[in-house]
Amino acid sequence: MVTCLADLMRPSVGFSAIRLLERAGCRVTVPEQQTCCGQPAYNSGEIDAAVPVAQAVIETFEPFDYVVIPSGSCAGMLSHHYPALFEGEWRERALALSAKTWELTRFLTEVALLPAPKRAALEAAVTYHDGCAGLREMGIQQQPRQLLQEQCGVQVQELTENQVCCGFGGTFCARMPEISGKMADDKLNHAVASGAKVLAGGDLGCLLHLAGRAKRRGLDLEIRHIAELLAGNPKGPGIGEGRQ
Amino acid sequence: MKVASQDFLQQAHEALRAKDKVERRDLLGQFMPAARDAAANAYGDFDGLRAHMKRVRGHTTEHLAHYLQQFEEAAVAHGNQVHFAATAEQLNSTVLSICQTHNARRVAKGKSMVTEETGLNELLLKAGLEVLETDLGEYIIQQAGEAPSHIVGPAFHKSLAEVRELFLAKHKLGERALESVSDIVEEARGVLRERFLAADVGIIGANALIAEHGTTMLVTNEGNGDLCANLPPVLIICTTFERLLPRAEDAMALQRLLVRSATGQSHTCYTSFYSGPRREDDVDGPLETHIILLDNKRSDILASDYHEILDCIRCGACLNHCPIYIGVGGHAYGWVYPGPMGSVLTPLLTSLEQSHDLPNACTSCGRCAEVCPANIPLPDLLRDLRQEESAQQLKPARWRRGLRLHAWLLRQPVLYQRLTGWSMSALGLLGKRRGAFRRMPFASGWTSQRDFPAPEAGGTFMRQYAARKRRGGRRG
Amino acid sequence: MAESVRAALFARLRERSPAPAEPAEIARALATIGYATAARMPHADLHTAFIANVLANKGTLELALDRGAAVRAIGRYLYKRFRTHKLVAGNDPRLAAMPWRDGGVLPRFGAAEPGDAAALSYARLGVAETGAIVTFTGRANPGRNNLLPEDHLVLVNREDVVATLEDAWAKIRIETGAGAWPRGIQFIAGPSSTADVEAQLVLGAHGPCRWHVILVGDTPAQALEQARGELPEA
Structure with missing residues (x-):
């Protein structure tokens, strides 16, 4: 599943994920009917609007062996929150989907392993932002670090307070922008203090929010999804960056 | 207490502009979680302890009427007078009438969030009583005429310099330096000691009610609550039925969770179990003790999908770990309980209409649930409240339309x-x-x-x- | 009105219970849950663990072989702290029987008064898990004696030290078994303290500023050293 944000804002994340999965020996399909997991409505309390979206996702992805998503947040939605939306037959179907849903980096370290890379190490100081849902719902913490080490030869320069939310929070960032901006600033300040030039993460929501704030503040940080880094030294501009 | 939660966004805006306060809170947000984590790790199987407590709570809730009756009978047998209050007003008027029966003039209070909730002080003051908060943090904010900003450290928002100014203005003690935190504590100790000794009535809360013995557990570090419970001739304990636990051992398990989650200690200085008025063998202690059990919508909550919030032990860990609480501070939330637990409790204890911004002050990051010693699924409860916000059409209409249009389009x-x-x-x-x-x-x-x-x-x-x-x- | 409030609450609580169970049934269900697991001990040896936790609670601790040694230790403490021999202590027969003259201590037996600098309690129990001592209010130890003085001195017998809080309650249940439930049972673990201003820890909030525990009995001196070794540098 390509997340809605990758679809709309950062297609290269989707293509990078496909390349990585193929490199790990998978046959990859992105179903034409896929749109979004329905989190915005769900998290805003519009549960009845989220339910049919979830049903559509369940139906769309039922034929596949694995559902791999380049986002801890959307993976968490499918894995943890879908089953809670239903009872009876739909709950069974949601649980079946949950059981085969994986976040990309965890899938690449536990199910389909990536072969050793044939390219040179990435010449960049990288720090990593752990998305909250990935961290707390999907158990994603050491996997992206391990992959960056193995695939890119990069040792992550850790953020202080790396378990604290960046302030994206879906609709939260637009409904309470001032608080959200303060949280983004904290995260960005830690990123600058880490000495890294690249801020990587596994969730585009967080990254778009941080990139937008970094751009507003004129910070010199290249912000990228981890799939872009793992798939090969990316040449295009970072998130929110213009073409030189 | 008056509700100002409808102005959350404005209050948050103001809080974020006071840069020195923002820095203080950022520090709090760093060292409190560090202290909690260190203590939880040193404990051993802290998650096992949380799970154990959850089982005990589940059992207690299932048989709440049984345990309440057991508690009441034992407490009465010890010589306590047990009162029931359905509303905040009933609790307040019960306290007032006890004070008036004894012609009391001076009341010394230990820290009690329940009486913050009911706005007891206001009523007692209006009736001409002298009411003194004795917990240092509560004393400071009482002198400053403010509400608590944190359920464990009510005056965490105040700097040393501010407290110094306050004390210089309020205590007429002449020239003095009052430069360090120790000086502040020493002065408060001196000022309050006299007043403890002169108090006619002591009022405290309870961290647990032990059904089997009819005793109440009080957990403090300062010893102020114990002075309130031991010196004045009349003691009033203001509490709520969800503090009930079957056995003393369960209260100890709770205390283990509480101290580590609240301050990172392994034991508070004073953990006391009070059973009632002075006995034949006693040479001190109150001659009369009252226990007031407040409901204030808790029996409604118990019957609702939000009943797990009643497991909250008021440790403040969810506040310390919430980046939004740390960002805007407790006063922004506009009532007694701030942070994640407050964002669940405020709508339930006041009204969602007044406070529907609070459940939205959440990114669902899950850090509160990760550390909650009572394993309360706070982000889920907050999401449920957002659902109710939609159902009651309290959400801004354009948001709602936008989200639903988006979901349809998907x-x-x-x-x-x-x-x-x-x-x-x-x-x-x-x-x-x-x-x-x-x-x-x-x-x-x-x-x-x-x-x-x-x-x-x-x-x-x-x-x-x-x-x-x-x-x-x-x-x- | 009061009675109707009570009745209404009970009615609501009963509504919520799936089926009213027999007390014996509830007790069985509770017994199945059992007790919690205590905190990890800082030392395998019970007394070393107790000492280490007393020190961690910002208390001070001395070992005394017997009551005579304890009296002498108290005398030294009082002289060093207050240049006095005066002390207030509850009417505890165990305290009354101590050889006070040996230590040059002049105790007054009764309840502490506002001017008293130091009070002495004979603890019922010590708890290794938390470094707490346990007292009951009563003639033998008025509640205020724990709270009013500047310094609180506590004797605790070696054999009264238990491992966990559950062990403490097992003993308390035996001691209070005859129905003589004390007005107050106090677990004390350190001098009173506050961190309400600037989250900075200050000892001596409203209760005692210093808390000194004397462990009475034949405890090897190295227990104290080992316990100290666990602490960061003083």
């Missing part, structure tokens, strides 16, 4: 992809040079704080993917 993949394909291509082209937009129609919430990153050039993923497939499956 189920029309062809239309969705055509619309997004077109608009993202356009945005991608427009924003190609700068990479981001400073302003964006319909996204003022986003762009008030951040630029809007432009979509990557080349169109949406789905459009490019379809094109590649048409070109014969060339990938990557």
Whole structure:
């Protein structure tokens, strides 16, 4: 599943994920009917609007062996929150989907392993932002670090307070922008203090929010999804960056 | 206490502008979690302890009437007078009438969130009583005429310099330096000691009610609560039925969770179990003791989908771990209980109409649930409240319409992809040079704080993917 | 009105219970849950663990072989702190029987008064898990004696030290078994303290500023050293 944000804002994340999965020996399909997991409505309390979206996702992805998503947040939605939306037959179907849903980096370290890379190490100081849902719902913490080490030869320069939310929070960032901006600033300040030039993460929501704030503040940080880094030294501009 | 939660956003805005306070809270947000984590790790199987407590709570809740009756009978047998109050007003008037029966003039209070909730002080003061908060933090905010900003450290928002100013103005003690925190504590100790000794009535809360013995557990570090419980001739314990636990051992298990989660200690200085008035063998202690059990909508909550919030032990860990609480501080929340637990409790104990911003002051990051010693699924409860906000049509209408339109569109993949394909291509082209937009129609919430990153050039993923497939499956 | 409030609450609580169970049934269900697991001990040896936790609670601790040694230790403490021999202590027969003259201590037996600098309690129990001592209010130890003085001195017998809080309650249940439930049971673990201003820890909030524990009995001196070794540098 390509997340809605990758679809709309950062297609290269989707293509990078496909390349990585193929490199790990998978046959990859992105179903034409896929749109979004329905989190915005769900998290805003519009549960009845989220339910049919979830049903559509369940139906769309039922034929596949694995559902791999380049986002801890959307993976968490499918894995943890879908089953809670239903009872009876739909709950069974949601649980079946949950059981085969994986976040990309965890899938690449536990199910389909990536072969050793044939390219040179990435010449960049990288720090990593752990998305909250990935961290707390999907158990994603050491996997992206391990992959960056193995695939890119990069040792992550850790953020202080790396378990604290960046302030994206879906609709939260637009409904309470001032608080959200303060949280983004904290995260960005830690990123600058880490000495890294690249801020990587596994969730585009967080990254778009941080990139937008970094751009507003004129910070010199290249912000990228981890799939872009793992798939090969990316040449295009970072998130929110213009073409030189 | 009066509810000001409807002004959350404005209050948060003001809180974020006071840079020195922001820095103080940021520090709090760093060292309190560190202290809690160290203590939880040193404990051994802390998660096992949390799970154990959850089982005990579940059992107690299932048989609450039984345990309440057991507690009441034992407490009465010890010589306590047990009162029931359905509302805040009933608790307040019960306290007042006890004070009036004894012609009391001076009341010394230990820290009690329940009486903050009912606004007891206001009523007692209006009736001409002298009411003294004795917990140092509570004393400070009482002198300053403020509400607590934190349920464990009510005056965490005050700097040493501010407390110094306050004491110099309020205590007429002449010239003195009052330069260190120790000086402040020493002065408060001196001032309050006299008044402890002169108090006619002591009022405290309870951290647990032990059904089997009819005793109440009081956990403090300062010893002020114990002075209130031991010196004045009348003691009133203001509490709520969800503090009930079957056995003393359960209260000890709770205390283990509480101290580590609240302050990172392994034991508080004073953990006391009080059973009632002075015995034949006693040479001190109150001659009369009252226990007032407040409901104030708790029996409604118990019967609702939010009943797990009643497991809250008031440790404040969810506050310390919440980046939004740390960002805006307790006063922004506009009532007694702030942070995640407060954002659940405030709508339930006051009204969602007044406080529906609070459940939205959450990114669902899950850090509160991760550390909650009572394993309360706070983010889920907050989401449920957001659902109720929608159901009651309290959410801004344009938000609601937007979200529902979006959800509808998601189920029309062809239309969705055509619309997004077109608009993202356009945005991608427009924003190609700068990479981001400073302003964006319909996204003022986003762009008030951040630029809007432009979509990557080349169109949406789905459009490019379809094109590649048409070109014969060339990938990557 | 009061009675109707009570009745209404009970009615609501009963509504919520799936089926009213027999007390014996509830007790069985509770017994199945059992007790919690105590905190990890800082030392395998019970007394070393107790000492280490007393020190961690910002208390001070001395070993005394017997009551005579304890009296002498108290005398030294009082002289060093207050240049006095005066002390207030509850009417505890165990305290009354101590050889006070040997230590040059002049105790007054009764309840502490505002001017008293130091009070002495004979603890019922010590708890290794938390470094707490346990007292009951009563003639033998008025509640205020724990709270009013500047310094609180506590004797605890070696054999009264238990491992966990559950062990403490097992003993308390035996001691209070005859129905003589004390007005107050106090677990004390350190001098009173506050961190309410600037989250900075200050000892001596409203209760005692210093808390000195004397462990009475034949405890090897190295227990104290080992316990100290666990602490960061003083």
